[in-house]
Amino acid sequence: MADAEEVFGLLSPPSDSDSKELNDEGGQENRIQTSCKSPSAKTSYIQQGMEGIKVHLHERELWTKFHEVGTEMIITKAGRRMFPSYKVKVTGLNPKTKYILLMDAVPADDHRYKFADNKWSVTGKAEPAMPGRLYVHPDSPAAGAHWMRQLVSFQKLKLTNNHLDPFGHIILNSMHKYQPRIHIVKADENNGFGSKNTAFCTHVFPETSFIAVTSYQNHKITQLKIENNPFAKGFRGSDDMELHRISKIPSNKEYPRVPQTTIHQRLAPSTTAFSIEARGPSSAGGLSVSQYPCEKIKNGPPDLLPPSYAVPHNHYQDYHCTRRKVDGECHTGDHLYKKSYIESITSEDEHYYRPASYSQSLALASSPYRAESTQRQACMYASTSQAMEPLTNLEDMSCSTWTSMSPYGSCTVAAVPSVERRPYQHFSAHFTSGSLVPRLSGTSGHTSPQLHRDTHTVYPNPTAHQPPPRQCGPNVSTSSPEYLYAHAMPRALSPHHYHAVPTVGIVPEWSEGT
């Protein structure tokens, strides 16, 4: 356990000021460096060649337009894509080294929002974070040359509000704010998924933060979506010209759609949606535009991650990458799967979930990244434990292992076997801090002052890292609440078969908390 601390060099929690530098206490191996790349982004690197990596957000201007109004992303049971699409240009990779690119979305704070009077405001505490999932870019693993050749698009990533989602989509809570992040994990021989020293870096573009909604709240957002998303072209025509036309139209019935958007366009002057009233320093952090929620990071959802997370704050641009050092042994697996979280929710699908055999999980873990063709489509999900700290500590980030990357203490990894190819079939393994991964948990807890919250406190081990599925960190104690469980889903034919269920072990606290 200790590792966590050691490992991480945690960064100091971001304060408003931004932390640009985190400290590395961990020192040794991990040092995190942050650099700024794009104006808004932050990146954290670990070492080993990861420091020269730069990531540029594609269509940043468009993201900014949405951000200024307060970006909203629809979440549906079946899964909805994000718009604007998350696409990045990556440079600085070693052309021959293989990397896995992943994305996740961590809670930007631990608040629940409401949209009233044409603006967003905090209305309460966030729901307990669910285990977060990681979306592995389908080309992963691939050589640096491949990733740098063209834009890397995460447009197929989908967001869902179905906590039991069997497709591997990123699960979010409606009316909660999230910060997407991209992680670049070195996947060469020396950094297999299960490796202890996996190097990775995380990049966060504050302008991509958004509030998950079941239906658009701010008409300005609706309008921006319609105006810019080709698939919504059928709803265009809301400009003034259109209004005129419409007004001339005899019966509205025939042209039902025009209305809303049109009408509302001008409503809110809104300041950014995100400029919410910040609440406590710690808590909400400024949502104001200028600052990012980052500050808050502290509380983030438990899950999140790792240190890296800490995102947003103001504008940091870089993140750190860390490498983990896990050492030990891994223990692995357990099959346990539990559904704690899920269970509570519903249990129908229980049958679908089966404990994954350990081996499987491991396999996934390890293999996927290995480049085998088969696993290329692997998707990893990370579940967070719930800690609440959303982005909070960078410190924690220290995850060296890739798992640790996941923000959450626990991670779930799902890989789609190439064979099956079905996009949705995959194996999954989840790690909670407990067993498999040492979670960054440590992260949460100890380090950051802010964290406060409950969540992290819980974890006994602060250590943060988690070993990859296979390895288990010694640190991880099983006892901690955060264990992960691996689940495998049986059902063969249906797409669902393989679901990964994220489970979070931890729930207890939160439950209360929120």
Place this chain on the structure above:
DNA sequence: TCTGGCACATA
């Protein structure tokens, strides 16, 4: 709030 079906759009 959230859901499912719709008409329209892209690929």
Place this chain on the structure above:
DNA sequence: ATATGTGCCAG
């Protein structure tokens, strides 16, 4: 042509 991504709207 099929498959799928969109916002709208009634329920």
